Amino acid sequence: MTAQPRHTLFSPSRVLAIASNTFLELVRAKVFVLLTVFALVIIAGSFFLERLSFLQQFQMLKDAALGAMSIFTWLLSILATAMLLPKDIEDRTLYTILAKPVPRFEYLIGKLLGVLQLLLVSTLIMSFAFGAVLFFRQQWAIAEAIQSAGGAKAAAETVAAITKEIKASTFSGSLIPAIVAIYLKAALCASLTLLISTFSSSMIFTVMVSFACSLIGYIQPVAREYWINGPEQASALTKVMFMFIALLFPDLQLFNLVDDVAAGNAVSTALFLKTAGIGVIYVFVYLFLGYWFFSEKEL
Amino acid sequence: MKRVVTGLVILLAFGAAKLRFEQSLDAEYKAEFFRGAKIDLSVREQVGQVGFIAALSGFRAVIADGLYLTAFNAFANMQWGRMVLLFNNVTTLQPRMIQYWNEAAWHMAYNAATAAREDPFQPKESLRIKAEREYWKLGRDFLERGIRNNPDHYQLYDTLGTLLRDKFKDHCAAAEAFAKAAECKDALGYEKRFAAYEMAECPGKEREAYELLLKYYNLGEGERLPTLLKYLGRLQEALHIPQNQRVYIQPEKHH
Numbered sequence: 001m002t003a004q005p006r007h008t009l010f011s012p013s014r015v016l017a018i019a020s021n022t023f024l025e026l027v028r029a030k031v032f033v034l035l036t037v038f039a040l041v042i043i044a045g046s047f048f049l050e051r052l053s054f055l056q057q058f059q060m061l062k063d064a065a066l067g068a069m070s071i072f073t074w075l076l077s078i079l080a081t082a083m084l085l086p087k088d089i090e091d092r093t094l095y096t097i098l099a100k101p102v103p104r105f106e107y108l109i110g111k112l113l114g115v116l117q118l119l120l121v122s123t124l125i126m127s128f129a130f131g132a133v134l135f136f137r138q139q140w141a142i143a144e145a146i147q148s149a150g151g152a153k154a155a156a157e158t159v160a161a162i163t164k165e166i167k168a169s170t171f172s173g174s175l176i177p178a179i180v181a182i183y184l185k186a187a188l189c190a191s192l193t194l195l196i197s198t199f200s201s202s203m204i205f206t207v208m209v210s211f212a213c214s215l216i217g218y219i220q221p222v223a224r225e226y227w228i229n230g231p232e233q234a235s236a237l238t239k240v241m242f243m244f245i246a247l248l249f250p251d252l253q254l255f256n257l258v259d260d261v262a263a264g265n266a267v268s269t270a271l272f273l274k275t276a277g278i279g280v281i282y283v284f285v286y287l288f289l290g291y292w293f294f295s296e297k298e299l
Numbered sequence: 300m301k302r303v304v305t306g307l308v309i310l311l312a313f314g315a316a317k318l319r320f321e322q323s324l325d326a327e328y329k330a331e332f333f334r335g336a337k338i339d340l341s342v343r344e345q346v347g348q349v350g351f352i353a354a355l356s357g358f359r360a361v362i363a364d365g366l367y368l369t370a371f372n373a374f375a376n377m378q379w380g381r382m383v384l385l386f387n388n389v390t391t392l393q394p395r396m397i398q399y400w401n402e403a404a405w406h407m408a409y410n411a412a413t414a415a416r417e418d419p420f421q422p423k424e425s426l427r428i429k430a431e432r433e434y435w436k437l438g439r440d441f442l443e444r445g446i447r448n449n450p451d452h453y454q455l456y457d458t459l460g461t462l463l464r465d466k467f468k469d470h471c472a473a474a475e476a477f478a479k480a481a482e483c484k485d486a487l488g489y490e491k492r493f494a495a496y497e498m499a500e501c502p503g504k505e506r507e508a509y510e511l512l513l514k515y516y517n518l519g520e521g522e523r524l525p526t527l528l529k530y531l532g533r534l535q536e537a538l539h540i541p542q543n544q545r546v547y548i549q550p551e552k553h554h
Contacts, residue, residue, distance in 0.1 A: 052371075055398065056398070059364075059396075059398065060364045063360035063361050063363070063364045064361060064364065066360070067357075067358045067360060067361040070357055070358070071358065199303070214356075215352070215355075215356060218355050218356045218357060219355060221321075221325055221334075224318070224321070224322065228322070246314065246318065247310075247311050247314025247315060247318065248310055248311065248314055251321045251324075251325070252357070253325075253334060253357070254321065254324055254325070254328070256357040257333065258357070258360065259336075259357065259358075259359050259360040259393070260332070260333045260334070260335075260395055262360050263360070263393050263395040263396040264395065264396070264397070265331070265332055265333060265395050267331065267333070268331060271324070271327050271328065271331060274320075274324055274327075275324065278317065278320060278321070278324065281317070285310075285313050288309075289306055289309060289310060292302065292305070292306050292309070293302065293303075293306060296302055
């Protein structure tokens with residue numbers, strides 16, 4: 001007689017099973033089609049800008065690609081997460097899972113991990129596509145510049161200088177933290193959407209509130225500054241309103257490194273780690289609050 | 300209901316706990332020249348409501364690129380006034396983009412100024428000269444604002460030095476700009492020499508310039524460039540440096 005496996009309070013394998021199913025469900029929902037649009041944006045953008053100098057072309061290519069990555073991961077995080085709970089309720093999958101000895105927090109963690117996996121794969125594919133197009137344009141620009149400098153007759157020193165200058169204006173180490181920050185922002189938005197979906201009554205409500213919360217998150221630092229250091233003559237009501245915005249919403253501008261990194265700014269490791277740290281804390285807090293509401297939700 | 304209120308209280312408590320941390324992170328980012336864009340109503344007028352929201356939502360680089368392309372078209376059509384407005388917004392959205400400041404200044408101080416000087420619709424030369432100088436000032440203003448936003452990069456000091464030297468003929472200010480460029484960590488080797496050349500042209504600074512040029516001369520063959528030698532020779536004469544202390548003998552004197 002074989003012994004029954006002991007039921008544990010928390011099982012990583014159960015969580016991973018839910019996560020991988022969630023990921024597969026999302027892949028089947030053809031969310032990756034969005035990535036084709038991204039590829040078209042950067043490839044079209046790289047050719048559209050041919051009349052500009054190569055430095056300007058690289059700059060705009062980086063701005064457009066990083067901006068598109070930022071908006072696509074943001075959209076994906078909200079839309080993919082918002083459909084999870086309503087879809088599971090509609091398909092009755094949720095009841096099948098929770099009827100088994102699967103605690104609700106495991107279910108939520110699994111769902112979030114599935115979305116985070118999807119976001120990670122999407123971010124990696126977009127980064128790879130962006131890197132490939134940038135590399136292709138870089139090689140093209142180097143070949144063109146060498147040709148203008150005299151082709152095969154150009155002095156080795158000139159060729160080296162051209163190559164160095166063009167390479168310096170394409171890839172920089174700061175692009176990596178900027179892309180990681182894009183992913184963290186998307187992860188934060190996903191956990192916030194999951195939190196909202198635990199008490200929302202419909203998918204459309206979840207999507208609308210999540211978009212609104214994200215937009216408020218972008219102006220949260222302005223509200224915070226106004227509340228803390230604003231003019232004394234500001235009305236008490238205004239200050240209270242800004243206080244609530246500062247306390248309830250995340251500062252999404254902290255994760256918006258792309259604009260400045262694309263302009264050539266470098267972010268220090270310590271500062272980036274602090275940003276990543278607050279991002280991870282946000283994800284955990286929103287997940288905990290999501291469980292707080294979901295644990296007592298009548299299904 | 301009790302659960303909702305408790306959830307809200309937890310969120311507010313977390314908000315209070317993270318507030319100081321977020322504030323200090325914000326300050327650290329600003330110290331590293333991040334988040335310097337001050338998006339105002341002028342940008343709102345140029346980019347419309349959707350663009351304004353997009354700029355606030357982390358897409359300001361893309362919006363700045365769009366405005367830059369519009370400015371590029373304005374340049375092609377020689378719409379100088381429109382260009383000033385557009386470049387003001389481009390640089391407001393991307394204050395750390397040296398290229399935008401540099402280009403805005405170049406368009407104003409060189410292209411727009413030349414067009415104003417040669418304006419076929421303005422018969423009065425005095426007014427054409429006045430318009431030309433106004434554009435120089437606009438170029439200088441772009442560079443000075445750019446420097447305030449990017450004090451750690453040499454390029455804008457260099458362009459400012461060149462503008463002050465070539466257009467304003469203010470050699471003292473140009474020397475200062477080149478000297479500041481030379482202090483930047485990524486400065487090119489010629490900045491310090493340029494600062495010395497301009498100092499040599501600045502009344503009252505001849506002795507200081509001579510000592511600087513002498514210092515660079517003594518650094519070795521690599522620094523003994525024709526312009527440096529020309530200024531060194533001229534200052535030796537002007538300052539009546541005794542023959543036995545002169546390090547450089549001008550060719551014409553030699554013959």
